Amino acid sequence: MTQVGIPRGLFYFYQYPLWKTFFNDLGAEVITSSPTSRKTIDHGIENTVDECCLPIKVYFGHVSELIEKQPDYILAPRLISTEMRSYICPKFMGVPDMIRANWPDCPPLIDITVDCSRDTRQLWRDIYRVGGLFNGSKKSILAAYEHGLREMKRMRVWTRQGYSPLEAIELWEKHGEAAAESPDSDICVGVLGHGYSLYDPAISLQLTDKLRQMGCKVVFLESCLREHLEEEAARLPKKMFWTLGRKIVGSALVMDKSPEIDGIVYLACFGCGPDSMVGDIVARKVRHKPFMLVTIDEHSGEGGLVTRLEAFCDMLRRKKVQGFESDLSPYGFHAHSH
Ligand code: SF4
Structure with missing residues (x-):
């Protein structure tokens, strides 16, 4: 054959x-x-x-x-x-x-x-x-x-329905059997990035699994409705002509407005031209949610990622309990203000 x-x-x-x-x-x-x-x-x-x-x-x-x-x-x-x-x-x-x-x-x-x-x-x-x-x-x-x-x-x-493309491929191969159960979570994090880096566990250093182990519900950009993210991406002063970049910016803006989501993490790759621009646009446009940009390359280690994710989750929890989090400025902006 x-x-x-x-x-x-x-x-x-x-x-x-x-x-x-x-x-x-x-x-x-x-x-x-x-x-x-x-x-x-x-x-x-x-x-x-x-x-x-x-x-x-x-x-x-x-x-x-x-x-x-x-x-x-x-x-x-x-x-x-x-x-x-x-x-x-x-x-x-x-x-x-x-x-x-x-x-x-x-x-x-x-x-x-x-x-x-x-x-x-x-x-x-x-x-x-x-x-x-x-x-x-x-x-x-x-x-x-x-x-x-x-x-x-x-x-x-x-x-x-909320599965990552890799999980969806596994479900597709098993004809939809044995869907994974979501662990308990008290905060919800939206994750962004190019699918081939975000959903490849070795490239992303298992970012989504780590967030889940830290008690987060993870929302992927693929779960955003196409029409919603296109509507949000269309608000940019100039049309983003990269398909994946536009999807990322549109999803970030949808997540920024979603009451369910507590914070947003963007996984970018070092040496990626589109990420260097899209990451910056997202950092400037996300105004209502804490945002963290994680840049990885082939030398990145899990320890550094875990420390950053833990700190981010701790901050989201404090913000949730206190109702606000002052003077924590992700990437130059106030995370939340009243
Ligand atoms: S440069 Fe960026 S957008 Fe292009 S293939 Fe690499 S990661 Fe993807």
Whole structure:
């Protein structure tokens, strides 16, 4: 059976059910790399230039593992845009070229181009081209892709119910069985960041698990309704043309108004151009909730993160008990004032 390898990084956290279903329906077996470990990060560092952000390095670590497994193909989409007049970070665009330059003898790449910035003609051409690799008829390729889209929507229902995309992927693979129970919590923290860093436990240093262990209910940006966050993001003086950046700013503003949420944490990656701008915009625009920006790279340690999260949670609890918290100014602003 033809094998397609899907690296467990970048778009995996958003689109895995789509591509797994698509290839399975066309008769291929899908294999993935293992969950990110220190070894993955080290292999990624060895195979990328220093200037790359951590998620790209990690992605290359996953590709390196898949190359050792020698599948027939490796899926490495060229993601440019997933919606009209908005774009994904340019680093995604060069992924297939960087892989080929780094591993000239790697298995053939499925470098489907996803560019919906003007229309979807290119995408459909590429879907039929890729489907043709598996000898599918046009009808079966279309059916497989539509089935993939339905499965992706099914996974997103769980993210809207409060599960992280990684948890939703696990639920999707187990057909929705054994949903994790939420532990007791007395404060609620909204978490923001790019999905491939926030939901990869090794990159985020298990930020969400740590918050939960500290007694927080964690709200992910995926649970914000699309129309609400678009409405809030549209209040910016200029349209944010990065799809993920706009989602983060919009969700931050929705969380800022939500009575349920006590504080907001933003996980940013060192070396990320969009994060350096989006993080700053969020820090300036969030006015009603304590906000903390956590920047990580491949050298970040868990100890420092735990200390910052504990201090943040302690401050939220004090604020909740006292009704206000004066003179605690996150990032230059008063957290709360009367
Ligand atoms: S948005 Fe930032 S973290 Fe994501 S790929 Fe681009 S540079 Fe890396």
